[in-house]
Amino acid sequence: MAEKKQIYKCDICGNMVEVIDGGDGDLVCCGQNMALFEEKTEDQGKEKHVPVVEAVAEGIKVTVGSNPHPMEEDHFIQWIEAIDGEDTCRHYLKPGQDPQTLFKNLSPDVQVREFCNVHGLWKA
Numbered sequence: 001m002a003e004k005k006q007i008y009k010c011d012i013c014g015n016m017v018e019v020i021d022g023g024d025g026d027l028v029c030c031g032q033n034m035a036l037f038e039e040k041t042e043d044q045g046k047e048k049h050v051p052v053v054e055a056v057a058e059g060i061k062v063t064v065g066s067n068p069h070p071m072e073e074d075h076f077i078q079w080i081e082a083i084d085g086e087d088t089c090r091h092y093l094k095p096g097q098d099p100q101t102l103f104k105n106l107s108p109d110v111q112v113r114e115f116c117n118v119h120g121l122w123k124a
């Protein structure tokens with residue numbers, strides 16, 4: 001059973017999907033069930049992933065994480081998103097960019113998640 005805003009990936013082809021509305025069925029790709037990304041919340045080891053949310057004049061600034069996460073070709077933050085009730089605003093990043101973004105007109109009480117291409121899904 002899939003739930004709204006869950007993120008799934010196909011371990012064979014790499015397709016990644018977000019659930020817009022949940023249903024009773026399993027999500028299947030390449031002939032097998034897709035893998036659910038659990039939202040991780042506690043950093044372990046030296047690389048930090050938990051998003052740090054800071055109120056700024058324009059809205060909120062989100063940085064991944066308490067020590068900036070690497071943004072290398074083979075290991076980087078693919079996107080950062082802010083979930084404000086039903087609405088999701090997602091900013092995509094590329095290697096070489098800073099692991100941070102600005103969401104205008106949002107307050108720090110929104111839910112914030114980010115996705116590392118190696119270490120998966122994290123939330124503040």
Ligand SMILES: [Fe+2]
Nearest residue numbers: 047116118119
């Ligand atoms: Fe990572």
